[in-house]
Amino acid sequence: MQDVLDRVTSNPKFHEFIAMRSRYSIIMAIVSAAAYYGFILLVAFNKELLGQKLGAGVTTLGVPLGVGVILFTIMLTWIYVRRANTEFDATNEAIIKEAQK
Helix, strand or coil: CHHHHHHHHHCHHHHHHHHHHHHHHHHHHHHHHHHHHHHHHHHHHCHHHHCCECCCCCCECHHHHHHHHHHHHHHHHHHHHHHHHHHHHHHHHHHHHHHHC
16 A cells, blocks of 8 residues: 555656646635635725615615625635546546556
8 A cells, every 4th residue: 555655646647736736726715715805805995885775775785795705605616626526536546546557
């Protein structure tokens, strides 16, 4: 088992895979954080915009924007999970199979 582990960790494809997966994770985290922090910055610095009423009711612009931020991050999570379960898992399996030869 240790022999397979050593072959996996010494494989250049493994290091490329780890770097690519890490870059992708960091980018997704930054985009998600930017959405949340952007909304918080709007709350802090542009309350008037978020406080505008939509139509004749009591709902303000901040409510759909807040829901939109939540839905956006759920969508980002779904995109990441889909890629992880297909491309990342397939690449991982290929590297392990190569090391077991």
